[in-house]
Amino acid sequence: MTATDQGPDQATDQTTIQVVPVDRPGAFHGHDLLGEGLIWSDRQQALFWVDIIGQRINRLDLDSGIVAEWDVPDMIGWVLEREGGPGFIAGLRSGFATITLDPFSCVPIGAPEPDLPRNRMNDAMVCPQGCIWAGTMNMDGETPTGNFYRLDHDLSWTRVDSGYRIANGPVLSADGQWLYHTDSALGRVYRFAFHGNGTLGPREVFLDFPESWGSPDGMTIDSDGGLWIAQWGAGSVSRFLADGTRTHCVALPASQITNLAFAGPSRDRLFVSSAADGVDEPAGGALFEIVGTGFRGCPTPRFGG
Numbered sequence: 001m002t003a004t005d006q007g008p009d010q011a012t013d014q015t016t017i018q019v020v021p022v023d024r025p026g027a028f029h030g031h032d033l034l035g036e037g038l039i040w041s042d043r044q045q046a047l048f049w050v051d052i053i054g055q056r057i058n059r060l061d062l063d064s065g066i067v068a069e070w071d072v073p074d075m076i077g078w079v080l081e082r083e084g085g086p087g088f089i090a091g092l093r094s095g096f097a098t099i100t101l102d103p104f105s106c107v108p109i110g111a112p113e114p115d116l117p118r119n120r121m122n123d124a125m126v127c128p129q130g131c132i133w134a135g136t137m138n139m140d141g142e143t144p145t146g147n148f149y150r151l152d153h154d155l156s157w158t159r160v161d162s163g164y165r166i167a168n169g170p171v172l173s174a175d176g177q178w179l180y181h182t183d184s185a186l187g188r189v190y191r192f193a194f195h196g197n198g199t200l201g202p203r204e205v206f207l208d209f210p211e212s213w214g215s216p217d218g219m220t221i222d223s224d225g226g227l228w229i230a231q232w233g234a235g236s237v238s239r240f241l242a243d244g245t246r247t248h249c250v251a252l253p254a255s256q257i258t259n260l261a262f263a264g265p266s267r268d269r270l271f272v273s274s275a276a277d278g279v280d281e282p283a284g285g286a287l288f289e290i291v292g293t294g295f296r297g298c299p300t301p302r303f304g305g
Contacts, residue, residue, distance in 0.1 A: 016292045016294070017250055017290060017291065017292045017293060018290070018291045018292055019250065019251070019252050019253065019288055019289075019290055019291075020288065020289045020290075020291055021253075021283060021286045021287070021288055022060065022271070022286070022287040022288060022289055023065065024060075024067040024287070025065060025066055025067065026066040026067050026068060027058070027067035027068070027069050028069060029051070029054065029056070029069060030286075031276050031284065031285030031286055032049075032051040032054060032056075032058070032273065032274070032275065032276065032285040032286075032287075033051055033052075033053040033054045033275065033276055033277045033285060034051060034052040034053040034054070034258065034275045034276075034277050034285075035049055035050070035051055035052075035058075035258055035259065035273030035274055035275060035285060035287065036049065036050055036051075036052050036077060036078065036122075036123065036218065036258050036259050036273060037049050037050045037052075037076075037077060037078035037079060037123065037124075037218075037259060037273075038218070038220075038259045038260060038261035038263075038271055038272075038273055039078075039079070039080060039081070039261060039300055040261055040262065040263035040264070040267065040297070040300050041081055041300070042265075042299075042300065043081065043302075044059075045061070045062055045063060045265070046059050046060060046061050046062065047059070047060040047062065047261070047263045047271055048060075048079055048088075049259070049273050049287070050072075050076045050077065050078060050079060051076075052075055052076060052077055052122075053075065053277055055071060055072045055073070055074060055075055055076060056069055056070065056071055056072060056076075057069070057070045057072060057076065057079055057099070057101070058287075059101075060271075060287070062263065062264060062269075070101055070104055072090075072092070072099070072106060073106060074092040074093050074094050074106075075092065075093040075120055076090055076091065076092050076093075076121075077091040077092070077093075077120065077121035077122045077123060077124070077134075078090065078091045078121065078122075078123060078124045078134070079091075079099060080124060080125075080126050080132055080302070080303050081126075081300075081302040081303065082098075082302060082303045082305065083130060083302035083303060083304050083305075084153070084303075084304055084305050085098070085305065086100050087099050087100035087101065087105075088100075088101075089109075089132060089151065089303050089305070090106070091121030091122075091123075091124055091134050092106075092108075092120075092121060093120035093121065094108065094111055095108060095109065095110055095111035095112055095113070095121070096108075096109040096110055096111075096112070096121075096134075096151060096155070096157070097109055109155050110155070110157070112136075112147075112149055112157050112159070113136060113147070116136075116138075116145050118138050118139045118140065118143070118145070119136045119137065119138055119139070119145055119146065119147075120136060120137065120139060121134060121135075121136055122135050122136060122137045122146070122166065122167055122168060123135055123167065123168045123169050123170060123218060123259075124170060125170045125171055125172065126300070126301040126302060126303050127172055127179075127194070127301060128172070128176065128301050129196060129198065129304070130153060130301060130302065130303055130304025130305070131150050131151060131152055131153070131198060131303075131304065132149075132150070132151040132303055133148070133149070133150055133151075133160075133170045133179065133181075134148070134149050134151060134170070135147070135148050135149075135164060135167025135168065135170060135181065136148075136149070136164070136167055137164060137165065137166045137167050137168075138165065141165060141166050141185055142165055142185065143165065144163050144164060144165050146162075146163070146164030146165060146166065146167040146183075147159050147161065147162045147163075147164065147167070148160050148161035148162070148164065148167060148170075148181060150198060151303075151305075152198070152305070153303075153304040153305040154305065155305055158198075160199075160200055161181075161192075161200070161203060164183050165183055165184075165185035165186065166182075166183060166184040166185045166215075167181065167182070167183065168181075168182040168183070168184045168216070168217050168218060168219075169181065169182045169189075169216065169217060169218040169219035169229070169230070169259070170219075171219040171220055171221050171227070172194060172221065173194075173221060173225065173227075173242070174221050174222070174223055174224070174225045174298055175225065176194060176196075177193065177194060178191045178192065178193065178194055178242075179191065179192045179194040179200060180206060180219060180227060182216045182217070182219065182229075184215040184216060184217055184232060185215070187208060187209040187211070187213075187215050187216065188205060188207070188208055188209070188216070189205075189206045189207040189208075189209075189216050189219075189229070190203050190204060190205060190206060191203075191204050191206040192204070206244065207240065207244055209231075212234070213231055213234050213236075213238070214231040214232050214233035214234025214235075214236070214257075215231070215232040215233055215234075216229045216230075216231065216232075217229070217230040217231065217232040217257065217258050217259065218230045218258055218259030218260060218273075219260075220260050220261050220262060220297060221297070221298050222239070222262065222295040222296060222297055222298070223267075223295070223296045223297065223298055224295060225241070225242060226239045226240065226241065226247065226248075226295060227239065227240045227241075227242075228240075228260055228270075230257040230258055230259050230260050230272065230273075231257055232256055232257060232258060232275075233255060233256065234255070234257070235251060235252050235253070235254060235255045235256075235257060236249055236250060236251045236252060236257065237249075237250050237252070237257060237260055237272060237290070238250075239295075248293070250290055250293075252272060252274070252283075252288055252290075253281075253282075253283040253286075253288075254274040254275075254279075254281055254283040254284050254285070254286060254288075255279060255281060255284070256274055256275040256276075256277075256278070256279060256284060257272060257273075257274050258273045258274055258275055259272070259273045260272045260273070260290075261297065262295075262296060262297020262298075263297070266296060267296045267297035267298070267299070268295070268296045268297075269289060269291075270289065270290040270291075270293055270295070270297075271287060271288065271289050271290075272287070272288040272289075272290060273287055273288075274286055274287075274288070
């Protein structure tokens with residue numbers, strides 16, 4: 001379907017919403033070349049995200065406001081917390097890996113695409129069953145060699161879909177019925193019927209973005225069922241209903257918006273990442289908080305392995 005607005009007032013009204021750049025005390029870097037992969041950790045009461053090109057993991061402690069950083073020996077698309085072990089599962093250019101931060105270690109699990117050396121991991125999520133769903137993309141952003149994988153608790157993986165140019169933003173609907181996934185290069189958001197046994201229904205087109213909305217990038221879900229999408233190139237994020245209607249659009253002071261996640265003990269604080277690579281913008285690559293949305297996020301599952 002083509003995305004539609006409820007109406008000019010509903011889609012653009014920001015009278016109760018503010019966008020605040022997040023200071024980074026304690027951090028060496030003040031911005032990200034390509035910020036991505038925002039996740040909230042209830043266990044650590046911290047927000048994690050990565051700088052893909054900068055090869056770095058960032059952590060914002062919400063109590064102190066301090067940002068810590070760890071360098072990673074490869075391009076990194078995401079980190080997701082583990083339930084059955086310490087630290088994280090990470091998606092690197094070279095494949096899946098386990099990562100711990102204190103002390104730092106990075107141990108390869110395996111490469112799902114040894115025959116595609118120009119591919120890298122780009123975005124991922126954990127479903128309530130504790131599996132990771134992760135997409136890959138070609139480094140040129142044009143060649144459709146990207147794939148979609150499920151990583152199971154035993155650290156084995158299965159390819160579930162293929163043919164992506166820039167696989168992005170997997171997220172599960174609040175009712176668990178749909179898995180949304182994006183090809184940013186096509187400006188298209190797909191959805192799959194989600195089955196609890198680890199299988200998906202056929203791929204369907206959910207939204208086609210008009211050119212003026214930029215490209216759909218990372219996504220998150222609120223507890224009322226709204227789908228929030230970062231808009232690369234359009235300097236904004238938008239919220240959509242299950243029928244594709246856009247209810248909110250929030251402008252940000254950076255054009256390359258990449259990802260977003262609800263955080264905090266009540267999951268009522270919405271954070272947004274951006275990218276500085278390729279643009280000359282004062283706020284490019286900053287982390288932002290959108291205050292006053294009135295929405296809350298869903299719980300963040302941990303990987304079951």
